[in-house]
Amino acid sequence: MSAEARITFLKLNKTYRIGDIVEGSVVVKTASLLKHDGIQLFLEGFVLIQKSTALLEEKVPELGKQTELISKSVTLSKGGKLIAGTYEFDFKAKLERGEVPLQETNHGACISIQYFVRVEIRRSLLHQNIETIEEIFLEVPSPLDGRKQLDMSYFLTESDVDSPKLENSPKFSITGELSIGGICEIGKPIIGTLLVESSDKSIYSVMIELQRKEEWSQIGSFHSSKIVSLQICDGNVPKNAALPIKLIFPRFRVAPSLSIPNLSVRYSFVISVMFENKDIVTKEYPIHIVRR
The missing domain is CATH 2.60.40.640 (Immunoglobulin-like)
Structure with a gap:
């Protein structure tokens, strides 16, 4: 592919808390003229009940489906043309709860809670969209109720x-x-x-x-x-x-x-x-x- 996109973050560990601003840049590198219908950035979070070996015997239709925790989008560029070269698009997106409370990142055997920053360069029907994705990590302080x-x-x-x-x-x-x-x-x-x-x-x-x-x-x-x-x-x-x-x-x-x-x-x-x-x-x- 003559064009590629890469996401970089100001925080190198990509670890955030609720209310933080996820900030960084999207670097687009193209070797030839790139026509596109827009560059969009998405901040997404999901709870996923995974089809692990522990659940293979269970016939539950919800297995493998995602429950959305957060979904935001930011337009980085409207449709246009990029001549050969390297371009950088800065972005900011706030990690804040909506209707569903945000939960801490969890990589379990069956239950997975994950957050991603995804970039999509939309192209015409005759060309494949260019996508890239990076996982970020959310820490959520626990209610302690005075316990030590x-x-x-x-x-x-x-x-x-x-x-x-x-x-x-x-x-x-x-x-x-x-x-x-x-x-x-x-x-x-x-x-x-x-x-x-x-x-x-x-x-x-x-x-x-x-x-x-x-x-x-x-x-x-x-x-x-x-x-x-x-x-x-x-x-x-x-x-x-x-x-x-x-x-x-x-x-x-x-x-x-x-x-x-x-x-x-x-x-x-x-x-x-x-x-x-x-x-x-x-x-x-x-x-x-x-x-x-």
């Missing part, structure tokens, strides 16, 4: 694990602290300790996981997916030694906990203990993630 991030003590034994009971289940006692009481703030890691007080079988490894649980009312059940996992120890874990825990929320893969009509996104922190005979026991702790 607090340390929480935990006590884990063979009698209170979430995994199914095993034959000849090992007898063990694990204690520690985690900063998951109250709320968990994006931008602050989950920190804590894990201490093996006793175990009648050697512990081979300990894993921690951050899991996402997505629920959509049309399905009536939730889908759980792993976001990140870390092995905090390997080999014969020593007893009465406080092992440090630190888990950083990966950017763009974690958004604040969400509960709105028809859908919700929740999170949990999971501790998995593997013994020398490969038996695994797990304990799950629900957490509430917020953004300040």
